[in-house]
Amino acid sequence: MSLVFPHTFVPWFRAVAPYIHAYHGKTFVIGLAGEAIAAGKLNQFAQDLSILQAMGIKLVLVHGFRPQVNEQLAAKGHASRYSHGLRITDEVALDCAQEAAGQLRFEIEAAFSQGLPNTPMANATVRVVSGNFLTARPVGIVDGVDFMHSGVVRKVDAAAIRRAIESETLVLLSPFGFSPTGEAFNLAMEEVATATAVALQADKLLFLTEMPGIREDLNDPESAIDTELSVAEAERLLASLPRPTLPTDTAFYLQHCVRACRGGVERSHILPYSVDGALLMEVFTHDGIGTMVVDEKLESLREATSDDVGGILQLIEPFERDGTLVRRERTEIERDIANYTVIEHDGVIFGCAALYPYPEAHTGEMAALTISPQVQSQGDGERILKRVEQRAKALGLASIFVLTTRTKHWFVKRGFSQVDPDWLPEARKRKYNWDRRSLVLVKKLT
Numbered sequence: 001m002s003l004v005f006p007h008t009f010v011p012w013f014r015a016v017a018p019y020i021h022a023y024h025g026k027t028f029v030i031g032l033a034g035e036a037i038a039a040g041k042l043n044q045f046a047q048d049l050s051i052l053q054a055m056g057i058k059l060v061l062v063h064g065f066r067p068q069v070n071e072q073l074a075a076k077g078h079a080s081r082y083s084h085g086l087r088i089t090d091e092v093a094l095d096c097a098q099e100a101a102g103q104l105r106f107e108i109e110a111a112f113s114q115g116l117p118n119t120p121m122a123n124a125t126v127r128v129v130s131g132n133f134l135t136a137r138p139v140g141i142v143d144g145v146d147f148m149h150s151g152v153v154r155k156v157d158a159a160a161i162r163r164a165i166e167s168e169t170l171v172l173l174s175p176f177g178f179s180p181t182g183e184a185f186n187l188a189m190e191e192v193a194t195a196t197a198v199a200l201q202a203d204k205l206l207f208l209t210e211m212p213g214i215r216e217d218l219n220d221p222e223s224a225i226d227t228e229l230s231v232a233e234a235e236r237l238l239a240s241l242p243r244p245t246l247p248t249d250t251a252f253y254l255q256h257c258v259r260a261c262r263g264g265v266e267r268s269h270i271l272p273y274s275v276d277g278a279l280l281m282e283v284f285t286h287d288g289i290g291t292m293v294v295d296e297k298l299e300s301l302r303e304a305t306s307d308d309v310g311g312i313l314q315l316i317e318p319f320e321r322d323g324t325l326v327r328r329e330r331t332e333i334e335r336d337i338a339n340y341t342v343i344e345h346d347g348v349i350f351g352c353a354a355l356y357p358y359p360e361a362h363t364g365e366m367a368a369l370t371i372s373p374q375v376q377s378q379g380d381g382e383r384i385l386k387r388v389e390q391r392a393k394a395l396g397l398a399s400i401f402v403l404t405t406r407t408k409h410w411f412v413k414r415g416f417s418q419v420d421p422d423w424l425p426e427a428r429k430r431k432y433n434w435d436r437r438s439l440v441l442v443k444k445l446t
Contacts, residue, residue: 011318016284016285018347019283020284022346022347023055023056023203024055024056024057025056025057026057026058026203026204027057027058027059027060027165027201027202027203027204028052028058028059028060028202028203028205029060029062029193029196029200029202029204029205030049030060030062030193030205030206030207030208030279031189031190031193031194031205031208031209032045032062032063032064032189032208032273033064033066033189033207033208033209033210033247034063034065034066034067034068034100034189035064035066035067035209035210035247035273036273037063037068037104037107037108038067039273039274041273041274042108042111043111044277045111045208045273045279046108046112046114046126048277048279048280049061049112049170049279050112050126051280052279052280052283053168053170058165058166058168059165059170059171060161060165060170060171060173060196060202061108061171061172061173062173062174062175062189062192062196063108063174063175064189065097065101065104065174065175065189066087066189066247068100068104069087069096069097069100072096072099073092076092076096078092078093078096080093081093082245083142083143083145084143084145084245085243085244085245085246085252086139086150086188087150087188088145088146088147088148088150089147089148089149089150089185089186090148090149091148091149093149093186094184094186097175097176097186098184101174101175101176104174105172108128108172109128109172112126112128112170113126126170127168127169127170128169128170128172129169129170129171129172130172130173131160132157133157133160133161133173133196134155134156134173134176134178134187134195135154135155135156135177135178135179135180136153136154136177136178136179136187137151137152137154137179137185138151138179138185139151139152149184149185150187151177151179151187152187152191153177153187153191153192154177156195156196156199156200158196158199158200161196161200162200173192173193173196175187175188175191175192177192190207190252190253193205193256194256194259194260194263197260197263197265197268198259198260198264198265201264201265202266204265204266204268205256205257205260205265205267205268205269206268206269206271206282207256207257207268207269207271208271208273208278209253209272209273210247210248210272210273211247211248211250211252211253211270211290212225212272212274212275212290213225213227213270213271213272213289213291214226214229214237214250214254214270218241225289225290226291227287227290227291227292228291228292228294229291229292229293229294230293230295231262231294231295234257234258234293235258237251237254238251238254238255238258254270257269257293260293261293261294261295266294266295267292267293267294268292268293269282269288269290269291269292269293270290270291271288271290272289272290275289278290286345286348286350286372286374287375287378300343300344300345301341301342301343301383301384301387302341302342303338303340304337304338304341304342305337306334306337308337308342308344309330309334311342311344311349312333312340312342312368313330313333314349315349315350315352315370315372316352316368323405324405324406325368325370326433326436328368336354336356339354339355340354341353341384341387341388341391343383343384350371350372350375351370351371351375351380351381351384352368352369352384353366353367353368353369353370353385353388354366354367354368355367355391357395357397358425358428359395359396359397360425360427361425361426362396362397362398362399363397363398363400363401363425364392364395364397364399364400364401365400365401365403365428366385366388366400366401366402367402369381369384369402382414385414388400389445392445393445397445398444399442399443399444400442400443400445401416401419401423401440401441401442401443402416402440402441403439403440404438404439404441405437405438405439408439408441411443412441414443415443415444416441417441417442417443418439418441418442419440419441419442420440421438421440423440423442424440
């Protein structure tokens, strides 16, 4: 085994563990665009879903079939017709949709039946069940356009789906629904996935799509992906965008994410199927890879409580071990927990710092400033520094100081100046470790 492997795998696996705990027993509804299957991504996607199910996550998969239906129509010399972002489903298109759905269901079930050695599917038993879980009604005539056999979801049999996923079965939904009279309607994958997630009150709705996510700058196709949007932010963005007609329009999947969150789904996601492992990266890493829409921002900058002691210890322990930080015992952190500020994201502590005031000297020490390596260089250090400065000002302190052996330049860039250790308040000077020879840096507060 490579000497490097344990030093990368073990910290990575420990970093993933909080998400494994958090999502065990949760329900995910996943919408897979037909384009992903057409691009040959089905087998890798099935492997990733089998990993999620092995971790105790309950899964509902809704597949799309837009390119497959278009291909069938083209083979019959029949044009694909759309309006208002929906397919106009005549008799020929309905036949093509039924053929495409049957073929895709066969391919998906085959993908989950693989068990080749040395693959994520080895020894996996993923049972797939489909059924008439959806009741639909016709779209009807909209702005003079008759959508014929195109429909919208009227009702989801949530109780039946829930019984299936409770028995560790993956539920597969095709974008078809039936009226009480037995009439079949072609549905949009996005509509089915959203309605199902709301009916189940799922913990996550995830779309695997052509879109990489929502860009921070919509006018710059190379700008970074906005990894987290509140529902309010997403609604403001939708209000500024034209009505979507194509899956590549910014608002196309975003509108369904907002609808899901407003309907009680905790989080909804837009992920690129073009990135191998996008689903795993989104679920098990801090920032993910696509855009997540949540009712409220998951990240919070706040003062610590006694419940945060374990998270702080886990965060600072590697830095204590390599000598960057002075070792602190658990009892010391428990005693001083009111002095700490933390950044928490989705229940995990990713940053912290403590403020120890010396009011007789009108100054305070900022200690144990730590940011997780997973999120460094994203501005969290500056955010904690600003909060500590605000706390110091509220206490009437004129300055704050830090002791450091390795991060002088970071503090100097943020307004700190080096002083002699004799500058320290008498109470702190008595505890100064002359063997460690830490630099003393001071910042005046205006």
